[in-house]
Amino acid sequence: MREKLLIGRLIDTGSPVHRLDPRAKMTAMLLYAVMVMAARSWPALLCLTAFSVLIMILTRIPLRMYLKATRPLRVLMLFILIVQCLAVKGGSVLVAAGSWHLDSAGLAAGVYAVMRMGLLVSFTAMLTFTTSPGQLNQALEGMLRPFERAGIPAERLSLMTGIALRFIPAILDEAQTIMKAQASRGADLKELPWKGKARMLTALLVPVTVGAFRRAEDLTASMESRGYRIGAPRTRYRPLVWGQGETWFVGAFVLMCLVVIWIGFN
Amino acid sequence: MAIQLEHVSYTYDARSLLRQTALQDVNLELAEGLLTGIAGASGSGKSTLLQLLNGILLPTEGTVRVLDVTLIAGRKPPKLASLRRRVGLVFQFPEQQLFAATLEEDLIFGPLNFGASPEDAARRARKAVGQMGLDEALLSRHPLQLSGGQRRKAAIASVLAMDPDILVLDEPGATLDQVSRMELTQLLHRLCREEGKTVIIVTHRLDELLPYADLWMIMHEGRAVFQGTTRGLVDEARQLPGYGLSVPQPIQYWLELEEAYGLQTEEPCLSPSGLAERLTQLAFTEAKKARAYA
Amino acid sequence: MNAMENIQHKSPVLTGYQENIAAAGEDIPAEGSSKAVTDMVVLEELSFAYDGQHADIHDISLAIGKGEWVTLVGANGCGKSTLIRLMNGLLRTSYGRIYIGGIRLEPGTLGEIRQKVGMVFQNPDNQFIGATVEEDMAFGMEGRCLDAGEMRNRISGYASRLGISDLLHRHPQELSGGQKQRAAIAAILAMEPELIIFDEASSMLDEKARRDWLDLLLEMHNEARYTLLSITHDAEEIAASQRVLVMHQGGLAADLAPQELFRDVGLLRLCRMEPPFRIRFALELEKRGMMPAQQGMTDGSPNPGSEVKRIWPFSWSM
Numbered sequence: 001m002r003e004k005l006l007i008g009r010l011i012d013t014g015s016p017v018h019r020l021d022p023r024a025k026m027t028a029m030l031l032y033a034v035m036v037m038a039a040r041s042w043p044a045l046l047c048l049t050a051f052s053v054l055i056m057i058l059t060r061i062p063l064r065m066y067l068k069a070t071r072p073l074r075v076l077m078l079f080i081l082i083v084q085c086l087a088v089k090g091g092s093v094l095v096a097a098g099s100w101h102l103d104s105a106g107l108a109a110g111v112y113a114v115m116r117m118g119l120l121v122s123f124t125a126m127l128t129f130t131t132s133p134g135q136l137n138q139a140l141e142g143m144l145r146p147f148e149r150a151g152i153p154a155e156r157l158s159l160m161t162g163i164a165l166r167f168i169p170a171i172l173d174e175a176q177t178i179m180k181a182q183a184s185r186g187a188d189l190k191e192l193p194w195k196g197k198a199r200m201l202t203a204l205l206v207p208v209t210v211g212a213f214r215r216a217e218d219l220t221a222s223m224e225s226r227g228y229r230i231g232a233p234r235t236r237y238r239p240l241v242w243g244q245g246e247t248w249f250v251g252a253f254v255l256m257c258l259v260v261i262w263i264g265f266n
Numbered sequence: 267m268a269i270q271l272e273h274v275s276y277t278y279d280a281r282s283l284l285r286q287t288a289l290q291d292v293n294l295e296l297a298e299g300l301l302t303g304i305a306g307a308s309g310s311g312k313s314t315l316l317q318l319l320n321g322i323l324l325p326t327e328g329t330v331r332v333l334d335v336t337l338i339a340g341r342k343p344p345k346l347a348s349l350r351r352r353v354g355l356v357f358q359f360p361e362q363q364l365f366a367a368t369l370e371e372d373l374i375f376g377p378l379n380f381g382a383s384p385e386d387a388a389r390r391a392r393k394a395v396g397q398m399g400l401d402e403a404l405l406s407r408h409p410l411q412l413s414g415g416q417r418r419k420a421a422i423a424s425v426l427a428m429d430p431d432i433l434v435l436d437e438p439g440a441t442l443d444q445v446s447r448m449e450l451t452q453l454l455h456r457l458c459r460e461e462g463k464t465v466i467i468v469t470h471r472l473d474e475l476l477p478y479a480d481l482w483m484i485m486h487e488g489r490a491v492f493q494g495t496t497r498g499l500v501d502e503a504r505q506l507p508g509y510g511l512s513v514p515q516p517i518q519y520w521l522e523l524e525e526a527y528g529l530q531t532e533e534p535c536l537s538p539s540g541l542a543e544r545l546t547q548l549a550f551t552e553a554k555k556a557r558a559y560a
Numbered sequence: 561m562n563a564m565e566n567i568q569h570k571s572p573v574l575t576g577y578q579e580n581i582a583a584a585g586e587d588i589p590a591e592g593s594s595k596a597v598t599d600m601v602v603l604e605e606l607s608f609a610y611d612g613q614h615a616d617i618h619d620i621s622l623a624i625g626k627g628e629w630v631t632l633v634g635a636n637g638c639g640k641s642t643l644i645r646l647m648n649g650l651l652r653t654s655y656g657r658i659y660i661g662g663i664r665l666e667p668g669t670l671g672e673i674r675q676k677v678g679m680v681f682q683n684p685d686n687q688f689i690g691a692t693v694e695e696d697m698a699f700g701m702e703g704r705c706l707d708a709g710e711m712r713n714r715i716s717g718y719a720s721r722l723g724i725s726d727l728l729h730r731h732p733q734e735l736s737g738g739q740k741q742r743a744a745i746a747a748i749l750a751m752e753p754e755l756i757i758f759d760e761a762s763s764m765l766d767e768k769a770r771r772d773w774l775d776l777l778l779e780m781h782n783e784a785r786y787t788l789l790s791i792t793h794d795a796e797e798i799a800a801s802q803r804v805l806v807m808h809q810g811g812l813a814a815d816l817a818p819q820e821l822f823r824d825v826g827l828l829r830l831c832r833m834e835p836p837f838r839i840r841f842a843l844e845l846e847k848r849g850m851m852p853a854q855q856g857m858t859d860g861s862p863n864p865g866s867e868v869k870r871i872w873p874f875s876w877s878m
Contacts, residue, residue, distance in 0.1 A: 186379025186428075445833065546845070
């Protein structure tokens with residue numbers, strides 16, 4: 001049962017960031033996304049990077065873990081770099097080969113794009129490294145609660161995401177076993193032509209869906225027999241507590257957001 | 267030699283942060299036509315070992331030889347189709363892996379992939395269903411219309427239908443009732459004796475396989491810590507708790523008997539009737555001796 | 561064979577129960593009648609019609625006393641799972657009455673009954689609701705509206721009792737089969753139920769884990785706080801329990817002691833079972849005219865070590 005992705009794994013160091021209300025961290029994440037969008041110049045990007053590194057240090061998780069978290073996306077990042085370099089023209093010519101030339105503006109645009117992507121991914125990792133999926137889910141529910149009167153079923157949504165988070169790795173594992181079993185019986189995805197691949201993948205749907213239903217049934221029985229009823233009153237094992245720390249944390253992000261936007265206007 | 271492993275290691279995610287060595291320096295030799303039992307606590311590397319035997323996993327170190335195919339770590343493997351036809355691998359909970367619209371389609375899937383004609387495949391499907399003691403009438407059913415036990419048998423039949431020379435099964439009896447488990451073991455034993463198949467069974471219930479297995483292999487933390495005959499296993503049995511296994515009752519009893527009567531060289535009797543028979547014999551001789559003295 | 565007669569002379573518990581029913585016959589609707597004091601579970605003329613997925617049940621009446629350890633056996637598809645799912649209202653009865661701890665199971669009492677009944681299922685993976693062991697243990701208690709301090713106390717208490725304190729922050733998929741089932745039990749115990757029902761909960765464990773499992777059941781039984789009802793194919797677990805209910809085609813085929821079951825070839829065939837090795841061995845010896853020195857070979861003792869000492873060295877009658 002190996003989880004391939006580093007993103008989505010809690011690394012518990014017991015830092016102050018870990019102890020923050022997950023709603024604060026989620027709000028901060030949203031603000032961070034805004035900052036990444038708004039940072040369109042070198043000074044802004046540098047400011048943002050410094051700020052991110054500071055927060056990452058506060059988590060007491062080694063910085064290389066954040067770098068590793070971006071690894072699954074390295075091919076995509078390289079692709080974006082190349083596309084930007086080729087597409088954006090202007091500024092001085094850096095390298096020329098025949099009719100083709102790499103311009104400074106292209107390179108800059110490429111580096112910007114890659115940096116912003118890297119920052120966003122590694123910062124998302126910060127959220128998942130410091131917050132368990134259960135807490136994230138609780139935060140989601142907490143943040144959606146006010147919209148319940150507008151018809152958003154917060155409890156149901158968070159229950160659904162919680163169960164999805166819980167079962168997706170298991171279902172992927174199961175799919176992998178079925179693929180191995182099929183390969184053992186002479187249908188190796190790797191060796192099949194494209195048409196055969198498509199056929200095999202659709203054949204996979206039946207046992208995987210059946211498996212998912214089986215799990216769902218078991219889980220329902222388990223929940224019901226533990227007295228779960230949707231809408232029934234519940235207490236919280238870890239009640240969400242918004243204290244001063246949370247306000248300061250989100251405050252820092254708001255301030256940083258303003259700084260980045262201000263730099264953008266100058 | 268049907269199967270030969272030389273210094274084989276296997277590491278999952280070898281190049282990532284999550285690297286995990288599942289097998290370490292495993293050496294193994296299995297002759298054709300024998301029934302081998304593999305035991306080990308969960309996480310000892312049994313399932314990984316099985317997947318090396320038909321090329322689903324390739325060794326990260328060492329050499330795997332199965333029949334006439336050689337898989338060497340780091341080298342590009344040869345075409346694996348012929349190997350997979352000859353090595354039938356049944357994964358854990360195979361009943362969850364049936365995917366076709368009818369049982370028959372599922373059964374002919376393997377043979378067709380390996381180039382059998384439709385008629386031949388259908389014939390083999392019927393034969394395999396018969397071998398597993400299922401009714402041919404079930405062939406036209408959707409797998410989900412079968413009971414759990416029938417599905418398990420059908421899934422094993424789908425591998426039998428490929429008519430492999432080597433049959434490898436990962437805990438085929440898990441969650442089945444006792445009688446079904448026994449029937450399954452007896453069937454596999456028959457396939458081994460009568461049709462000369464090489465059978466490898468991973469099991470948690472050593473006691474149930476003891477009367478049938480020719481060879482045993484014990485895995486512990488990715489290493490093959492024991493390999494040998496049932497006699498050898500009995501001699502080593504006191505080590506089993508150290509490998510996260512308990513000493514099977516038949517062996518416990520035999521060890522007592524062996525110690526009391528000095529039977530250390532004898533082939534152990536490990537079925538209830540065999541053990542009782544041997545004990546009765548011994549008791550009679552003892553009684554005779556006692557009378558002679560008196 | 562008349563199953564009912566058979567049961568009655570074999571099982572004092574059920575005989576007693578039959579009298580109880582007769583006595584309580586007039587005032588069945590009255591709750592808290594005398595039987596409520598000693599019986600954890602009372603089923604009266606229970607039936608369930610096949611719903612396309614769960615086997616049917618017809619006319620089962622039985623009683624399980626408080627603190628008893630009962631196993632429920634039978635071939636696949638005989639209705640064992642249906643029966644236990646009726647007991648905590650996961651399925652609705654078509655006919656008959658169920659009392660748990662003296663309370664009649666009705667839509668209105670469902671919540672109360674589920675507080676009394678804890679269920680542990682076969683597949684340890686599929687019964688985890690929380691993303692960590694700790695969160696999973698909290699899930700049931702949150703539904704009971706316990707305050708956070710009480711939940712913390714219970715989690716640490718029951719986790720240490722089951723030896724899983726170090727695993728509280730783990731994702732269920734990082735645990736071994738035995739650890740998963742321990743965590744599942746911890747989650748159930750934390751809700752402090754009176755009746756614990758196991759639905760083939762040990763069938764996916766390896767041999768060593770199954771041994772530990774049996775020790776755990778013994779321990780829970782000896783604590784005398786819980787009534788245990790377990791569906792199992794495991795011969796040693798059956799032998800260790802006090803009483804066996806045999807189901808066949810939706811009905812109750814027998815209600816007897818484990819050692820009686822292991823001597824009844826017909827019943828064993830009915831539920832596709834074999835006795836544990838040591839009992840098969842003892843029976844084979846008996847066939848050859850050899851008796852163990854002392855009685856007790858076919859007892860419920862799950863520890864074969866002591867058995868070995870008892871029959872060896874070689875003091876048998878011939």
